[in-house]
Amino acid sequence: MSAKGRATGPLRLLLLAALALSAVAPFALLAVQSGARGWFFPAFLPPALDLEAWRGVAAGGSALAAAFATSAALATLVALLATALALPAGRALARLEAPARHLGAAAVFLPVAAPPIALGTGLQVVLLAVGLGGTAAGVLAAHLVPATGYLALFFLGVFGAYDERPEEAARTLGATWAQTARLVTLPRLARSLGEALALGFLVSWAQFALTLTVGAGAVRTLPLEVYALVRAGQDREAAVGALLLSVPAMLALAALRWAARRTDALPA
């Protein structure tokens, strides 16, 4: 190894240590805070720890537990519906040639780029007009907007490199559209479908501004609950909520990376 290589070694180790601290310390802080009792300035370490805040969630009767269930149900439905909507849209977009493809990509990027509070302000009135304002169905419809945009872009990428010849061969050999979809297309897209479901789940799971404007405070998802706890200074409960908000998201990303690594789609 050259002298220059040895000189940069300690710098890389320092950067690695900084990344490790940046990645792990925040969650360690949340974990400690979720059990800390009476932890105020200037105490650097909590005077006492217990699991009272977690017991409240585990018992199932707390607002956090209810919000967790609401968010999980919403995010699962959004993932399924957005995937069903975005897959044909992404495939249709991938068949376009430039410049129509750029125009199409820009159009589906609009729901992603639109600031949620601005999007929510516009959607709120429309959903109120059809009687969905302040309802879980209205929040579901609102979450579908950015989720479908994200997934349409995702499937545009998938189908941009997709070889349609196996489907063409199946149709040539007499398979119906439904048979081709079931026996050829879906098995080839199984991994992408899993990734899309995870992405769609994540988009809905973390939504705040759309839920706030469209749900009008009546639909209590986990992000709204955590926000209220942070604003109220209820640090223990807020830390529990923040961890509940983070863990499913990290599991979904871990599943995505595992699936991608199986196809060598990501650098190791």
Next chain:
Amino acid sequence: MRTRAGLVAAALVAAPVLVGVAYAVLAALGLAGAGATGLTTARVARVLAERATWAGLGWSLWVAGAATLLATAGAALVALAFRGAGALDRAGRLLAALPLPVPHLVAAALGVQLLGQSGLVARAGHALGLVARPDDVPALLYDPLGTGLILTMAWKELPFLSVVAASVLATRGARAEEAARTLGAGRWATLALVTWPLLWRGLMPAVVAVFVFVAGNYEVAALMAPSDPLALPLLTAERAVDPDLSRRGDAYVLALVALGVGALAVAAHEWARARWGATAE
């Protein structure tokens, strides 16, 4: 036929935004919504003439620019430092990407706990004898510069940009760098004249996406931003629930301003993708 199907699909996905924009335009012109008085440009003119509008927009763009710049610099550094195939490189890339799925609200909650005047950083300062009381700690939250918010959003967006940067370096540039070194270019010349231009061009679409997302984010601003100037998302939300019904329509004008920024970002994103997104090796 295929062109029409593709464009119809794109229009359907974009339709909710377009419907929202259409309603916002009608409301901004006094033709719909609370406080509607008939066609008038007075509301638009009034809102665009208010100091709060431009102060809020300027502040949001400042915070978005600063956070994006910090996150991009960090991501580029991580990608360049850990671009090999060894264990250290894999560990670096993994650790940089680990916070990727953390929701922005959680990042804000962490920012409040760490950077508040009685937060963990302040307590560490007290333990080291640097501060005696919370008042001795510089205000990083709710400050006019948005320092805490910028640091929090930079931390939140760095994982995404580092994943994109790593992907760009892994899929582009190897041959160009090899050619440069073969032609006698030194390590730093190769970095400055070959690697860095490939990296920032490949990163540009993601950088634009991060910028517009930070500028439009509500929950982090709600927990960490000052009340004056009021960030554009917060100002929009405030006007939407104004007790004075005649001012509620202002929220639609502000929403159109925010959507305009988003539309410019979409155009910039697509221009960057078209220009550099498909750069061949």
